[in-house]
Amino acid sequence: MEQHKKYIYKVITSEGTGSGFAVKGHNFLITNYHVVEGTKQLAIEDQERNRYLGDVVMVNPQLDLAFVRVDELPLSDSSITIDDDLEITNTQKIFINGFPFGMPFTITEGIISSTNQPMNNRHYIQTDAAVNPGNSGGPMLNQAGVLVGVTTSKFNNADNVGFGIRFNEIIKEINDFNFSDKLYRVKCNSCDHFIETPTKFCPHCGNKIDISVFEEFEKSPFEEFIESAIEGMGANPVLCRAGRDTWEFHQGSALIRMFVYQRNYLIVTSPLVKLPKQNLKVIYEYMLSHPYAPYHFGVSDSIVYISYRVHMSDVFSDDAERIKGYVRDIPQLADDLDNMLVEKYGCEFSIDAKVN
Helix, strand or coil, X not given: CHHHHHHEEEEECCCCEEEEEEECCCCCEEXXXXXXXXXXXXXXXXXXXXXXXXXXXXXXXXXCEEEXXXXXXXXXXXXXXXXXXXXXXXXXXXXXXXXXXXXXXXXXEEEEEEEEEEECCXXXXXXXCCCCCCCCCCEEECCCCEEEEEEECCCCCCCCCEEEEEHHHHHHHHHHCCCCCCCXXXXXXXXXXXXXXXXXXXXCCCXXXXXXXHCCCCCCHHHHHHHHHHHHXXXXXXXXXXXXXXXXXXECCEEEEEEEECCCEEEEEEEEEECCCCCHHHHXXXXXXXXXXXXXXXXXXXXXXXXXXXXHHHHXXXXXXXXXXXXXXXXXXXXXXXXXXHHHHCCEECCCCCCC
16 A cells, blocks of 8 residues: 555645545546635645645536646656456455545555445445545555545544545546646536536536536635735745645745634744753753744744744734734744754754755
């Protein structure tokens, strides 16, 4: 299983995270519709935590499936295998691959409890393997690494039970999609026609279409504020998103996190380094001298942080532009500080640092 993980990616939007994967011979990623719902551009993260811009090019809400084009990734070169003639059986071993709860990549082993579980007018693969939010859109593989299904965790109250979209339905969707551009298309579940223009009814068969599937979620004033600051750093905000009111990215080696705390505070923080075993006095004296106000140092579980905190009410006050400047400047400061603390004070880079 381990050799397949490089073809499996984290899918990140302003609403949350999921998983996606590439299949052999095709230049798009496969994921769930509910993972990408409300967005047409998103971030794709590989196993080395590199991020790439992805464009949603196909959604099938009824099947809960979506395709994402990623120009910077050679997805068709060598990826997960699909097999039209695959046979699956109850009690067969199955492996759930993905990023549960947005955490690092995991593989969970289970068995197929049912190859054809009827639910919501469709048949799903049912497994006893743990399926958690974040696993959605990841591949279910057999022991040979062949695609068995696509994990979906859109069903509520399904404790200790996981479900997957069957491989034969995935193959049909792949074969039906014959486009090479980056236009956003909605598939009509009645006639299989692909629709490019927002509409309430399929222009081919007249089937009712939920027009909201063509729409993107509107950004809040707070999101506009933060993403304006991120753009001021020269970064693409889409590549920095990590869920609702959360942003996470690397500036050089330093991990930067931006989030809302208890609905009252904007926190911008970076876990810089791990404290050394000796000579702690000099580094504490340095940190306590407050050399970088309004930013402040902190220590938790031997990890040194540099942080900025401001009340949410101030974000929309007359000080908004000054605060935006503080938000914009802390990533570069963090990238400089972690190197300095390693070289001058004998610290170690934090586990979150992106270092060669």
